Amino acid sequence: MKPSLPDESLLSAYLDDELSEQERALVEEQLKVNEHWKQLLEELRNIQNLVRELPTPILNRSLVDGPWTQPSLLNSAADTRGIDTPGLSRRSFPMSSLAMAASILLCVLGAFAWMRFADHEVKIARLDQTANPEEKSVEIRVDPADEAKRISDLSTAPMSSAVNAERLAEQPRELVELRMQADKAPGTAMVTATAESFESATIAEAPKPKLKSPTPLPATAAPVASSDRMGVALSATAEPQMAQKIAASAPSPEPIQTLIAVRAKPLENTPKSDKAIEALAKDDMSRDEQSGIKAPDDFLANSAGGLGGSLGMKDRKMQSVESPIQRRELRILRSDLQQVIEQLRELGWVVQGETLPVKQTLRSLDSVTQLSRSAITQREDTSPRPPTLTGVINEPTDWIRIVFEANP
Amino acid sequence: MFSSVQAEVEADQAQKVLEAVKAGQTDRFEELVSAYQNRLFGAMCIMLGDRQDAEDITQEAFTRAFLKLEAFQAKSSFFTWLHRIAFNLAIDMRRREKRARSVGKVSMEVASESLESSDSSPSEESERNEAQQKIYDALAKLDPERRSVIILRDLQGMDYAEIAEVLAIPIGTVRSRLHRARIELKELLADYVNSESTNALNAKKGESRT
Numbered sequence: 001m002k003p004s005l006p007d008e009s010l011l012s013a014y015l016d017d018e019l020s021e022q023e024r025a026l027v028e029e030q031l032k033v034n035e036h037w038k039q040l041l042e043e044l045r046n047i048q049n050l051v052r053e054l055p056t057p058i059l060n061r062s063l064v065d066g067p068w069t070q071p072s073l074l075n076s077a078a079d080t081r082g083i084d085t086p087g088l089s090r091r092s093f094p095m096s097s098l099a100m101a102a103s104i105l106l107c108v109l110g111a112f113a114w115m116r117f118a119d120h121e122v123k124i125a126r127l128d129q130t131a132n133p134e135e136k137s138v139e140i141r142v143d144p145a146d147e148a149k150r151i152s153d154l155s156t157a158p159m160s161s162a163v164n165a166e167r168l169a170e171q172p173r174e175l176v177e178l179r180m181q182a183d184k185a186p187g188t189a190m191v192t193a194t195a196e197s198f199e200s201a202t203i204a205e206a207p208k209p210k211l212k213s214p215t216p217l218p219a220t221a222a223p224v225a226s227s228d229r230m231g232v233a234l235s236a237t238a239e240p241q242m243a244q245k246i247a248a249s250a251p252s253p254e255p256i257q258t259l260i261a262v263r264a265k266p267l268e269n270t271p272k273s274d275k276a277i278e279a280l281a282k283d284d285m286s287r288d289e290q291s292g293i294k295a296p297d298d299f300l301a302n303s304a305g306g307l308g309g310s311l312g313m314k315d316r317k318m319q320s321v322e323s324p325i326q327r328r329e330l331r332i333l334r335s336d337l338q339q340v341i342e343q344l345r346e347l348g349w350v351v352q353g354e355t356l357p358v359k360q361t362l363r364s365l366d367s368v369t370q371l372s373r374s375a376i377t378q379r380e381d382t383s384p385r386p387p388t389l390t391g392v393i394n395e396p397t398d399w400i401r402i403v404f405e406a407n408p
Numbered sequence: 409m410f411s412s413v414q415a416e417v418e419a420d421q422a423q424k425v426l427e428a429v430k431a432g433q434t435d436r437f438e439e440l441v442s443a444y445q446n447r448l449f450g451a452m453c454i455m456l457g458d459r460q461d462a463e464d465i466t467q468e469a470f471t472r473a474f475l476k477l478e479a480f481q482a483k484s485s486f487f488t489w490l491h492r493i494a495f496n497l498a499i500d501m502r503r504r505e506k507r508a509r510s511v512g513k514v515s516m517e518v519a520s521e522s523l524e525s526s527d528s529s530p531s532e533e534s535e536r537n538e539a540q541q542k543i544y545d546a547l548a549k550l551d552p553e554r555r556s557v558i559i560l561r562d563l564q565g566m567d568y569a570e571i572a573e574v575l576a577i578p579i580g581t582v583r584s585r586l587h588r589a590r591i592e593l594k595e596l597l598a599d600y601v602n603s604e605s606t607n608a609l610n611a612k613k614g615e616s617r618t
Contacts, residue, residue: 009587016561018568018583043601047593050543050600051562056450057459063445063467 011041015048419485426486430477437477441470444487448494451559454547455498465501469494484573491560492574499552539600546596554589561586 013019014027030037422443428436445466452462473480473490480489547555553575560571571586572579594601 008591009584012587012590013568013583016568016586043594044587044590046601047590047597048562050597051547051558051593054454054540054543054563056446056563057453057462058446059449059463059466063441063470 008037008040011037012044015041015044419487422486423482426477426480426482429474434474437470437474440486444490445470447487447564448490451491451564452494452498454544454559454563455495455552455555456502457548461498461501465494465497468497472497485570488566488570488573491564491566492576495556495560495574499556502552542597542600546593549596550589550592554585554592557582557586558589558593 010019010023010027014024019027031041422440425436425439448469449462449466452465453459456462469490472493547558556575557571560566560574568579568582571582
């Protein structure tokens, strides 16, 4: 005797029109003679209708703002974790302050790579201090043949950087060292930074409003004080897509130049000290005061290992002019938000309102997004004003974007 | 529930948009998000019983779908594939939390937030809400596997093959699981399942909508 349930399950399938002709004929035959089946079919239909009639909850907001606004994410999908298997979680990503620091640096490096080495390959290598560095490298290739795409798609760099920062975060903190290396080929550079140096990385921005002239926008690098580490100022650019959005909303956008100064450990045989970068900053400022920015060509040319060249100073003028941006974004790990905000405050950035303890949930960030620009306009001096952290953009993973704007 | 014709039209449109996105017009992915976000969110609300969780999962499902778009093959519809991602995420979320949730209570909040205002009297509205609450409660009592097939079939309008693909189970399992889920619901909603009361409930719904 067959169990009753499998037979009766034909009724649900009959209701859903999911039977073969043969099965359908069997069911219809049964329905003519079997009252129990007849009643059950009616009850199942009622159940189906009850569920179907339930009101559908509606989102209170649109989700259209997502990573698809950053076109290159599609291309970097290969670096993301798989999605076809259960067990994935936005909370499963490793988090550490190193990852934050690494992401900041790599964002900059990525932008820098686009600006500076459009025609060259850039390698970002991961290595252990105790191992042969050359044997553990992870490469990010910037395809020189795809110049046009890259120009229209700067966000490639931050995402690639984020992905690799995530990988780095999986390493024991004390063993992690970042190295950006491209030997001494023309247009290549070499930068390394240890975990400790990342920890003390600083972010500075000194925007000034751009006059309606082609004069390059001045910028100031934050001096980096350290006796044994070389300060590296890297120039970051904003995403073109964001530029378009802002341009649409701001008829007269005033470009700013972002500098992110990162303390970096010098490579072997690289005699440059912090004085060099301080000189760079001072030089930068003095030149700014006189006639707008001028790239410190001699510094760039003389820097050991091409380190100075990595700063992209030559390109900065061009980027300043061509990127009429008031707003910038930086992708960080959400767990590091508090730390970043504290650091920004130390640097004089304006972060209005009390920042909340950062929890490892998405919803806790909703309140953080209320961070708004501050009344820095009360300042009387005319020195470049630090930027304002204006908000935090939620992302559905462990990454968030902090948004900051110039205070012209 | 969406008709099969509507689903086919949507699938064709989605396919065209997907091709455009893959060709580089990534911002057109927004069209897919706009088209499907509410349906997916609705399913996740009932699946998870928490509006915020449902929103999180919905957002993450779209994000992951976008990031893995190159891996998506047109053998299945984007809608199905998206649901597979979302249901995996939802099941995983609950599995990790390892805690029971009062899905029914939250669901009622969800429902009441989403209901459009009607011209029905307060008493009718109250009665309807009560009935819907019972259905939500009953759905909440189903185990996630059974709840999934009910949502996918009766709310999302998927056929058995699509449900099988979303949940990665054989079609025969879909059939039996769906039947058991309906039988269980029938027992939980005994007061509403007999023809008389169901017809009365549906009649009131119809009145309130006209």
